[in-house]
Amino acid sequence: MTELSVLRKTTNTYKMTFTTNSSVQDITGWTIFFTVKKNVSQLDSAALISKTITSHSDPTQGISLLVLSPTDTDINSGNYVYDIRFKDTSNNIYAISSDNFIVLDYITQRTS
Numbered sequence: 001m002t003e004l005s006v007l008r009k010t011t012n013t014y015k016m017t018f019t020t021n022s023s024v025q026d027i028t029g030w031t032i033f034f035t036v037k038k039n040v041s042q043l044d045s046a047a048l049i050s051k052t053i054t055s056h057s058d059p060t061q062g063i064s065l066l067v068l069s070p071t072d073t074d075i076n077s078g079n080y081v082y083d084i085r086f087k088d089t090s091n092n093i094y095a096i097s098s099d100n101f102i103v104l105d106y107i108t109q110r111t112s
Contacts, residue, residue: 005102008077009070016084018062028059029089034066036075036082036101048075049082077105 006012016032018025036049044050049072056064066084082101087093 002097003100003102004082005104006068006073007104007106009074010106011070012068012073014066014068015057016064016066018064018086024060024062026060027056027062027064027086030054030056030059030064031087032056032064032066033085033087034082035085036080038080040081048080049073073103075103077103 004014018027018030032051032053034049034051034053035044035047037044037047049068051066051068051072053064053066080101080103081098083095083098085093085095
């Protein structure tokens with residue numbers, strides 16, 4: 001598991017590479033779910049960030065990108081929880097990561 005930290009209102013891109021026993025997985029047709037919540041018992045419909053990824057940057061090499069936009073990260077600074085799950089072409093659902101998601105206030109406020 002990996003704790004993620006982001007600055008509020010910034011773009012963050014995470015490259016995910018899917019492997020099994022050190023062999024690249026072809027993720028063509030997979031759906032990846034990324035969810036950030038205040039706590040684990042919160043309903044998905046109340047999630048602070050919810051991403052569904054169906055288009056992958058290099059699916060035959062097991063590569064997909066999770067891109068969080070400034071709008072996605074425009075939430076109050078604090079400690080939250082996240083997880084990443086995927087659904088394969090056989091409709092099996094797997095959890096691959098779950099940990100803390102920390103949103104930090106940025107220090108610089110000027111943009112020019």
